[in-house]
Amino acid sequence: MQRRDEERLILVTNDDGYGAKGLRAAIEVARRFGRVVAVAPAEMQSGMSQAITMFNPLYLKRVSEEEWGELYAFTGTPVDCVKMAFDYLLRDRRVDLVISGVNHGSNSAVNVLYSGTMGAAIEGSFYGCPAVGLSLADHRPDADFAAAVHYGEQIVRAVLDGQIERPLCLNVNVPQGEPREIRGIRVCRQNRGFWREEFFRHEDPHGRTYFWLSGSFVNHEPEATDTDEWALAHGYVSVVPVQVDLTDYARMTALRRALSTE
């Protein structure tokens, strides 16, 4: 069923916080399709994954009312923001779409697991509407989001056209560069590979040793051409459809043999 743009309600969130340039880019995409309610973290929440705040009170602040809709800052995680929107702020309204991002930095491969942007997108899809996580392969606070807006709009339009079965959650990554430099959209699978970390070890001004996490991604299949890493590295926008059943079905028979005691 198609709805007229002015009737649609679109939730926007992110993990970089309500003041991030990328949030404005996501709102820029969203407002082309309907009214926008943006509920974003009050502080930077990068790397927060699907985390929820169970043991702290959370504060909500309406930051502004603008021509496209409303912006709220919430003191929780990205997932908390989505829950706040669906289970409180917009409880009696139908939400047509969730856009999470645009993240400053890519969320391809296993980063889908660590990313607060994708945590929020996945959470959004739990509420029965399609959810699109948008990330740009540029960490800079002043990154140019023109290509993310261009391709974000194209992808959201296809999603809202209703040609694709629900539930639907997409992990979209946009390479650096102007829209005309990008080679198109590739539907991919999640690349295999993990992070190997390095802990920077220093002393704080009080003489206490501290550690600071850093690291680099190890691509376990650099030759594979059907992955999101490959697409991004070769100038394509990558789109990975995401589902949340982590069951390793291929293992069940062997495990039953080794473990079951029924």
Added chain:
Amino acid sequence: MQRRDEERLILVTNDDGYGAKGLRAAIEVARRFGRVVAVAPAEMQSGMSQAITMFNPLYLKRVSEEEWGELYAFTGTPVDCVKMAFDYLLRDRRVDLVISGVNHGSNSAVNVLYSGTMGAAIEGSFYGCPAVGLSLADHRPDADFAAAVHYGEQIVRAVLDGQIERPLCLNVNVPQGEPREIRGIRVCRQNRGFWREEFFRHEDPHGRTYFWLSGSFVNHEPEATDTDEWALAHGYVSVVPVQVDLTDYARMTALRRALSTE
């Protein structure tokens, strides 16, 4: 390849913090199979999912050296603890197994995504050794972990026997009750269902409105008998093999038709 117990090195972590009774239960299991290094969060990290700390320094403290090994408290998330162990503390040593838990509270169904216990177990499996997340369906700080220790040992023994292909990550949930009341082990798939939240809304002593997240799990398939929820509810220990490719392969053809521009 089987290794003698005294040669084995086992990493233990959790999300309830280094002082939790459940961590002692996990150490109780681990020490039966080798030397133990426990690196657990300095503070409660429930619901922290696969979160990592990117923008804060982290502090490590050796809490104690005991007959079974060493206990460290780390100021990061459960995943930070695993990274600290593999990428710093134990960098030059071979780790044979990761045990995460025993969590105070179950982590069946979609809770595998929110759980810090399972976040740490999944992270452990990225380092090439088997990882077992153990959770007990009892939130109380003084819960009785006898059954979790009993079945944890049985499962870890099977895992270390090497009959099951690697990489391997298991989400193990133990129902409440004494070992003899439990009906056995069932290898299951992850139950489908999501949380619906309720935000408690109150005023703090300064007159500011705050929200506190609560909620309840909605089981989308209460009749299915092959899920972890069913097993737990019927007195079995549930074991779900976990993998981390979130790609929704069933969607790729339709998505390519709707989106690809190559």
